[in-house]
Amino acid sequence: MSAAYEHLIVEESGAVVTATMNRPKSLNALNTKLVSELRDFFVNLYWRRDVRVVVLRGAGDNFCAGLDLKERSNVSRGVGGGLDSQRSISEIVMAMRRCPQPIVAAVQGAASGGGFALALASDVRIATPTTRMNAAFIRIGLSACDIGVSYFLPRMVGSSVAAEFMLTGRFIDAQRALGLGLVSRVVLPEEVDAEVNGFLKDMLHATPLGLRLTKECLNHAIDAQGLEAAIAMEDRNQILCAQGEDFQEGVKAFLEKRAPNYG
Numbered sequence: 001m002s003a004a005y006e007h008l009i010v011e012e013s014g015a016v017v018t019a020t021m022n023r024p025k026s027l028n029a030l031n032t033k034l035v036s037e038l039r040d041f042f043v044n045l046y047w048r049r050d051v052r053v054v055v056l057r058g059a060g061d062n063f064c065a066g067l068d069l070k071e072r073s074n075v076s077r078g079v080g081g082g083l084d085s086q087r088s089i090s091e092i093v094m095a096m097r098r099c100p101q102p103i104v105a106a107v108q109g110a111a112s113g114g115g116f117a118l119a120l121a122s123d124v125r126i127a128t129p130t131t132r133m134n135a136a137f138i139r140i141g142l143s144a145c146d147i148g149v150s151y152f153l154p155r156m157v158g159s160s161v162a163a164e165f166m167l168t169g170r171f172i173d174a175q176r177a178l179g180l181g182l183v184s185r186v187v188l189p190e191e192v193d194a195e196v197n198g199f200l201k202d203m204l205h206a207t208p209l210g211l212r213l214t215k216e217c218l219n220h221a222i223d224a225q226g227l228e229a230a231i232a233m234e235d236r237n238q239i240l241c242a243q244g245e246d247f248q249e250g251v252k253a254f255l256e257k258r259a260p261n262y263g
Contacts, residue, residue: 015050
């Protein structure tokens with residue numbers, strides 16, 4: 001994992017890695033450099049067994065306001081170049097779902113367009129009263145179906161509500177997001193760190209393998225062909241988890257009412 005990122009601050013603390021998009025003066029908008037850094041960061045996480053949970057956040061008062069239109073409006077591309085550029089961005093959310101670590105997103109302030117997609121591609125979202133999310137693409141002459149939003153949103157809130165927001169580009173405020181199940185908590189800005197740490201503590205209580213396989217199974221179950229396919233994956237994961245020493249330690253810690261100590 002590169003230590004030379006320009007717009008992405010990566011901090012490691014034990015089994016947790018925090019990635020902070022660091023362009024606060026531009027509301028952490030995604031310029032070409034930040035897109036490249038996010039893609040590199042999430043792709044490399046696939047091989048990091050020492051990293052068990054990831055936190056994604058934005059510097060300052062906002063999560064991410066989407067693509068940096070000032071930068072991109074000055075670039076002329078043909079169809080081929082445009083497709084390459086588009087895929088360079090969409091590969092980020094695919095890498096986010098492919099990486100085995102759960103991703104906790106602290107979604108404060110604006111999460112528009114590409115920022116909305118990053119929030120949806122995370123596993124858990126924590127909001128503040130200032131959180132405002134929308135599929136901004138349709139408001140600038142594009143389709144609202146971009147960077148995985150047309151995949152994630154209807155699966156989370158249903159097709160009717162997804163259509164409401166994708167066809168209009170309307171903002172989803174924090175309380176509506178909470179009611180729809182798009183976010184897990186709405187807390188004051190000064191309480192975000194404590195809320196994030198609470199999720200991290202509970203996730204790290206799981207065995208390393210159990211945590212990874214749970215995210216993997218959830219991904220597959222969403223698109224499973226039926227109950228039998230989902231249960232087959234669950235059965236496989238349970239047997240895999242039960243083979244290791246971590247499972248024995250987890251049971252022992254539970255019975256002794258203490259925190260587990262995984263190797």
